[in-house]
Amino acid sequence: MPLYDRHLLIHRIREAKSDEEAFLIYEEETPSPDPSPVYPNEAQLDADSPSAKCTVLPINTTDMRRFNHDEILYVIAKRTYCDIYLDNPEHEMVEISKPLKWLQEKMNDDSFVRINRSHFINTAMVKQHHHDLKNVTMKDGKLFPVHLNNDPEMKERLKELLER
Numbered sequence: 001m002p003l004y005d006r007h008l009l010i011h012r013i014r015e016a017k018s019d020e021e022a023f024l025i026y027e028e029e030t031p032s033p034d035p036s037p038v039y040p041n042e043a044q045l046d047a048d049s050p051s052a053k054c055t056v057l058p059i060n061t062t063d064m065r066r067f068n069h070d071e072i073l074y075v076i077a078k079r080t081y082c083d084i085y086l087d088n089p090e091h092e093m094v095e096i097s098k099p100l101k102w103l104q105e106k107m108n109d110d111s112f113v114r115i116n117r118s119h120f121i122n123t124a125m126v127k128q129h130h131h132d133l134k135n136v137t138m139k140d141g142k143l144f145p146v147h148l149n150n151d152p153e154m155k156e157r158l159k160e161l162l163e164r
Contacts, residue, residue: 123161
């Protein structure tokens, strides 16, 4: 509100005959504040979440972003941060500064499987699997090795998910 308008508003409020009238003048003349925060926190985003198939993740020190599980192709770990590859028209890649183990626990979705030390894939986005699950080809054409030799239960679970 410009300074001149503020002065007129203050003058009108002072001229009011009662507190109720002053309050009504104030309510009419002042714009309502924007209800959406500039940097929403995780609890606010989770509360707004339309479905349970979304996860809110920090993309930097101040911003959070809601990721729809249906648009995540895969996640590649790089030491203490992860690159999340999305299936959208821009083929977007978003980097988060969290390790893959943290992300895996945070997402907590049965359709995602960690296929080796550095790859966490959305099984709904697998285009084809090769040679008794030694490799998987993703929807965007990327080929990833599967190393689940020491975990037969996980290998069986991955087979079931891919056969759906």
